[in-house]
Amino acid sequence: MSSTYLAPSGPRVLAHRGLAVDAPENTLLAFAKAIAVGADYLETDVHASQDGIAVISHDPRLDRVAGRAVAVGQLTMAELGRVDLGHDQTFSSLEATLDAFPEARFNIDVKEEAAVEPTIAAIARTRSANRVLLTSFSERRRQRLAALVPGAVTSVGGSGVLRFRSAAYLRSPGSAARALHGGVALQIPERSGPLRLVTRPLIDLAHRVGAEVHVWTVNDPADMARLLDLGVDGLVTDRADLAIQVLAERS
Template sequence: MLAHRGLAVSAPENSLLAFQHAVELGIDHVETDVHASRDGHAIVAHDDDLSRVGGVAARVDALTAAQLSRVDLGGGHHVPTLVEALDAFPETRFNIDLKSEAAIAPTVEAIRVTGAEHRVLLTSFSEQRRREALRLLPGVATSASGPRFAAALLASVVRATPLVRRALRGLHAVQIPERAIGLRTATPSRIRAFHAAGVEVHVWTINDPADMSRLLALGVDGIVTDRADLALAVIAERS
């Protein structure tokens, strides 16, 4: 299970407390997002501005890391840097979505200075961002960008196995919604095709226990969820 922005039931999303709540439950994979601050630090945040999570009408890239550290997300919890998050949870695996081109270099630097290369997976909807991150950090795990997955999905429609494999070559996972470009993504035949191409299948964002159980029964390898607590109960019941 991948805890989507941590476990934010009683903590601000993408905060150190949200990650802590997930880790304390026994979750060892968390999903998060990264932007760049004005002074070039990798900042853990989903949105490009702070209006929704912090009540501040300012863009993340318009503030320094020090200024961002003073934004109260609730209960005194702040907007963390990626270095803080990786340092705070040294045994946890981080699935990191690169939200902007400016975030690439500081994210790579944060991973390097914390020695986290072996426990991160970098992803982006942008193939250009994914490729640039991989160029700077050779060998790091990555999942399919939007264009790469679209090509694989369309190839799976006509059961063109070699084309599915070509579209997913060099990747470690596809991380997908249940529907994309008007097609169901997590059917038994498509899951088999993606597995045959050598990638794991992670489906997002699944919060209903019945849906979690159904997808696990189909053979998906991971569920990205806001409710890691419910997901653990589903796994316990299935086992």
């Protein structure tokens, strides 16, 4: 099964944890709201529940989103499904989320090693490999995911991004291709501390070696337009509604 994730060509709007306007982040409601405004891509995160199920959650703990001093991995999926996140929403498994939005494309950040096998299982059961992009800050974990889900595409992890930036500085396509190690995208912030990651040479080199550049997290329409002018291929944003409007105005 070949991936359709990057077809057709961008620019792309990736709804960061859905559209959490009048909806809790990373919930079925937030994803539904993102799709309702025209987003085709849903960015999300997974951890593993106590009983080994891939669960949609950015944080490893419930403190911020539910006010409970407990880790995701300390609760079963059934227990997580009873947690009140507001707006009649609760935690959802990755499998249930993929099933709920069968036409959407998912950008899945696998946050921990314990979530690797459950993520693979959820993708296999829903036959979703061709519509997901898998990523992780850990480049080793990202490469493992690429090997275990050959029908999916991946974006480069943290160490790979730094190697690619060095390749862009040296203007070395060979080094850039090796840094990608099979990844199809660089998903990066515009800056990391004082270090500027998103530059015209980096974008040009990424395109030269067949990769896309997706920038996170971009919420201001002026910044969206500026980055699109620079040549980025995707905007990872909390405000998919605004990004869709920016793209419409540019077209």
